[in-house]
Amino acid sequence: MNTEDRFAGERLRESPFHPRQSALNLREAWSSWNGYKFADYYYDAEYEYFCIRNTCGTYDITPMQKYEISGPDAEAMLNRMVTRDVSKLGINRVTYVCWCTDEGRMIDDGTIFRLADDRFMLTCxxxxxxxxxxxxxGFDQMTVRDVTDxxxxxxxxxxTSCTVLQQMGLEDIATLKPFGIAHFPFHGGSLMVSRTGFTGDLGYELWVTPELALTLWDVLYAAGENYGIHPYGETATNMARLEAGFIMPDMEFNEALKTVHFEHDHTPYELSLGWLVDFKKPHFNGRKALLAEKQQGPHYTLVKLDIEGNKVADGSWLYSDKACRKKIGYVTSAMWSPSAKANIALAMIETPRLNGSVWAEIYYEKELRYYEKVxxxxxxxQPFWAPARARQTPPPPF
Incomplete structure (x- = not known):
C-alpha cells in the first residue's frame, strides 16, 4: 500500500466488525466501499476463495447501502420504481430487482426485503x-430512511455455513428456504438471517445492530472453529460471483446516472436480466423503452463463455472469425476457475452474432515477454458453479 492509499484509509469509516477483521488482515490489504474501509483480501485471495467453496467464509457487507421504506404507499412506490412486481413478494421474503431511467437504462440492481405488509428494506x-x-x-404516505450505518x-x-449456524444455536435454520428471512433473539437484541448471497453457493446473510456486531462475530467464529470459517475479501468475492454468473457494477455494467458517453450504460435485456421485467404490472420507470427493446431485441447480450486453453481473456476483444477478426464484442470479466477447471468469462456480444463463431484475442505474459493468441x-x-445444496431445503449436512 502506498502512502497516499494509507492516509486515504485513515479517513475512511470503520465497520463495526473492523477490530476483528483488522487483526486477521495480515497483508493490510484495504480499499474502500461507500466510504468504509474494506478488505481486498486478508492473507491470500485464493485460500479465501477455497474457503467459500469447501468450508465457509464471512464477507463484511456493512458498507452495502440499506434503505428502510415504510408506510401505506411503500409497495406502490417500489412497484413504480423497479421493473419486477413487488406486490408478489411475501412477508419475510427477499427478491432480486433492478431499476431504470425512463429510457430503460439500468441505474442499479439490488435486493428488496419484505419485512411487513408496509415495511421493506432495499439494499444496493x-x-x-x-x-x-x-x-x-406523488406518494405521501410513506417514508424512506437510510439505515446503512x-x-x-x-x-x-x-x-458448512448452515452447520455453523446450527452450532451457533439457530436450530431451525435448516428449514429456511432460499430467499427466505428468519428472526432470532440474540443477546438482548435480535438477529435477522436471510438465505441470500453473492457466491452461487449455500449461504446466508446476518443482520444485527452495530452494538451486537462484535458479539455476533465472536459467537459465529466460535461455532465455526471446527468448520473452516475464515474471512474473505473483495477479490475472492469476485472470483465466486463470476463462476456463478452474477454481474458486478463497473465490470459488467455502468450505472446509468454515472455515464457520460451515449449508450455506455446498459439495459436489463443487454445484461440478460429480461426475466426481471414484468409488463403485467402497472406502469414503472422505463416501461415504454423496455417494451420496445423486448420487441426489437437488444444491441448486445451478456453471455457466459468457456474459452479454450488456460490463458485468461481479461479485457479481450471478441471476433466472429479467427482470420479476419471482425469485432463482435468484448469480455467484461474473466478468470481461470479452480472449481470448474475451465477458462471462463462474461462477455458482451452483438445480439445478431450469438449463433455464430466466437473467438477471443488474448494477450499474456511469460517470463517478461508478451504473447498473443486467438x-x-x-x-x-448455465452458470459454471451451481451446486444443488444452494437450492436444497434442508441443505445436506456437512
Missing part, C-alpha cells in the same frame, strides 16, 4: 438517496 451497492427522493414524488451485516457463504469460445447457458 451504490448510494441511491437522490433517485429514491425522485421516486417518492444502523445495520451491521455479515455474509456467511459456503457448504482462442475459440463456447457460449454456455
Amino acid at each position: 451497492g451504490s448510494p441511491s438517496v437522490a433517485w429514491l427522493r425522485k421516486s417518492v414524488l 444502523e445495520t451491521a451485516a455479515l455474509s456467511l457463504q459456503g457448504p 482462442a475459440r469460445c463456447e457460449i454456455k447457458d
